[in-house]
């Protein structure tokens with residue numbers, strides 16, 4: 306098992322002040338303040354946080370079977386990774 310912390314995507318390394326999560330499949334959209342989120346729940350992996358947000362927002366597909374790719378939640382961080390901030 307090799308873990309590389311330097312590349313680990315965690316909340317504190319989120320490259321924008323606002324965290325925007327959207328799910329096209331559910332029409333879900335959520336916006337959070339990174340600093341507030343860190344204060345409220347501490348630092349954690351972005352993958353886990355995404356699931357947490359989707360669940361909290363009532364995403365209907367978050368619990369779809371992982372192999373059921375057509376039905377699984379499509380939640381993404383809308384303001385990172387796409388060249389925008």
Ligand SMILES: [Zn+2]
Nearest residue numbers: 328331364378
């Ligand atoms: Zn969803």
